Every structure is written in structure tokens, then in C-alpha cells.
Amino acid sequence: MAYLYDMTHQEAKAKLIEAWGNLGSNWGISRTAAQIHALLMVSAKALTTDDIMEELLISRGNASMSLKTLMEWGVVKKQFVPGQRKEYYTSEKDVWSLATQIAKERQRRELTPTIEALKAVQEVEGESSDIKEFNKMTKNLLKFAKQSDTVLSLFVKAESNKFLNRLIKLLK
Amino acid sequence: MAYLYDMTHQEAKAKLIEAWGNLGSNWGISRTAAQIHALLMVSAKALTTDDIMEELLISRGNASMSLKTLMEWGVVKKQFVPGQRKEYYTSEKDVWSLATQIAKERQRRELTPTIEALKAVQEVEGESSDIKEFNKMTKNLLKFAKQSDTVLSLFVKAESNKFLNRLIKLLK
DNA sequence: CTATATTTTCAATAATTATTGAAAATATAG
């Protein structure tokens, strides 16, 4: 497995996995789950739970739970391999649908509940300066949250590449 | 302090603080810090550490540390009040500069290091299918990260309201 | 259906992160 020129590949892979793990832990996904995601992204073939355990030195339970989370996020899928008893896992490889999928999940998990909460606290009765400030602020926050929601929806619906590319050119 | 009609205000405030705390804990900011931020956002006047401790029932140390974090994020500022020994704190009230500020911080903390890591692992030597897949994937990830970076920069530079409003109209 | 491989669940534990509260540091009044 360890060719001479392969060392660089192994090192680069380790670095990527580390970086992705760090990013993930800033995003509410566990470090291990993010690392599994990175590993699957850069693997040409689908991997089994055992492959993952071996490469990342994690327990079976951890691998199982993390894969479950990643599948809930919609970024990892089981792949059917004929004649094989074990399950094989792969990641979405198209970076744009990956981003779309993540945006969709965040919208569902964060934006939607926040919008609901903001709606619930709109327009409190009263004349004190604190109440006026409260109403002004929650109104603006709701407006902003709704706009973000619209933008995200557009992003999720627009199919991939072309959309943001055009957008970037438009604004440069 | 507790007028009859004020109950609704207190309840609404509590709800907002709770919702913001939840949101914050999905964003790598501590629950308490996010709650302090919410409290300051909807207060007409600047508050002291003691006001905050009393309202949120937290310790002095916690209040001090959380305010420090919020100031690092650039969303809370000290306000000078003449003739007062205590420090007064306020939050940025303009929702758009708030969003801009947060975008800027996330760019600095997450996007920039990720881009650096991706650059470091580009173009590994070798012919195996795994190496080819690795190179393809990291290339696409870097491209995507750079594009995101550009978009965020534009967002941060463009001054508030007008920018996104026009954008939304443009894409609807 | 039985034997075996494989995956999932979950209580126990480890690791990490948040919080307290008091001591130390700093700032201000006089």
C-alpha cells in the first residue's frame, strides 16, 4: 500500500481530513463525522465501516453513529454492492450539490425555528422606550431572517454551478 | 418594574433570548454569550455587567468572559457614560451591519484557514485512481471555497440594505 | 430455519466546553 510517491498522498489526505474535522466542529457536526465525510469525499471507491474504522482509528459505534448523522445531512449515501454482505458508503462528490444539501439542512434546523420564534414575539403592546426598541429590533430581525430564507431557497433550487458563477460575474 | 401590560413584554423578551441562545449554540458561540447579545439588542439603553447578571442569572465571571467574546466578534461595544464608574455595553442595532460583522468573522475564522489547507494539499503526484479522485475533489473544493470567499467579501464590502435588496429583486 | 456476519443501540466513560466564585488586577474618586 505504501509506494514511495504515495507518502505525499497519505500526508495530504491526513491534512485534508484534519482541516475538514476542524471546520466541522465549528459547524455543529462532530469532528469525527466531518473526518469521515472528508475521507469518503476523496476516496475513489465506496468504503465499508471497517475501512473507515481502520483509517481514522475510531470505534465501530462511533463510525455507525457518525455515518447515520452524515446520512441525515444528506451528504453520505449507502451504496449497494452486489454480492457483498457489508454496507458500502460514499459521499456526494459534486461540490455544488454538497453545498446545496448543507444549506438546505441549516435552513431547516436553524433559520426556520428562528423565524418562527421571531414571529411569535412581534408587536408587543406598550409605550415604554424599551418596548419600542424591542418591537423595532424584532421587526428588523424578522425581516432579515425572511430575506435570508428567500436567498437560501433560491440557492437551493437553482441548479449548481451556473447560478453562482453568473451571480459572481454579475457583482464583480 | 412589572406593569400589567408589561408581562407580555417580559415574556416576549425571554422568548427571544431563549431563541437567540439556541441559535448561538449552533454557531460556536456559547449559549450565554448569545443570550447577552439578544438582551443588549432589544434594550433601549446600554446595560452594565450587573444588569446583565441580574436579568440572565449568571455569574460575574461568565458575564465578563461572554462580553469579551462578543466584543471580539465585533457585535457588542463598550459605551462611555460620563460620570459613571461602571462600564456600559450596547449591541450593534443595525441588523445589516450585524450580519456583515458576523460574516466577516466567520470568513476569518473558518473560510480562510480552510482555503489555506486546501491549497496545501493540491496536486498530489501519482496515477492511482485514489490519487486522481483526491486531486479532482480538492481542486473542486478549493474552487468552491474561493468563490464563497469572493461572495462573502462582496457582501461585507457592499453597504447594507441596498445590496441584498437589489440582489433579491434581481433573482426572484 | 440455523448459523454467522454485520450493524445498531446504549450504558459507561472520557473528553471537551461552560460556568462559578473568589482572588488578583485595574481603574477611579477624593
Place this chain on the structure above:
DNA sequence: CTATATTTTCAATAATTATTGAAAATATAG
């Protein structure tokens, strides 16, 4: 400068989250 108010730091502790590993559940071969 001294006395006092105020803020910050930080070790100890609490709370939360991640991880393990083995038992239970499920799936497949034959």
C-alpha cells in the same frame, strides 16, 4: 497616594458532548 469600586482572570467544578465496546438487533447465506 489611599480607599474603594469595578473588572478580569483562572482554578475548581458542573454540564454537555463525544466515544467506546459489548450486548442486542438485524440481515444474509446456505
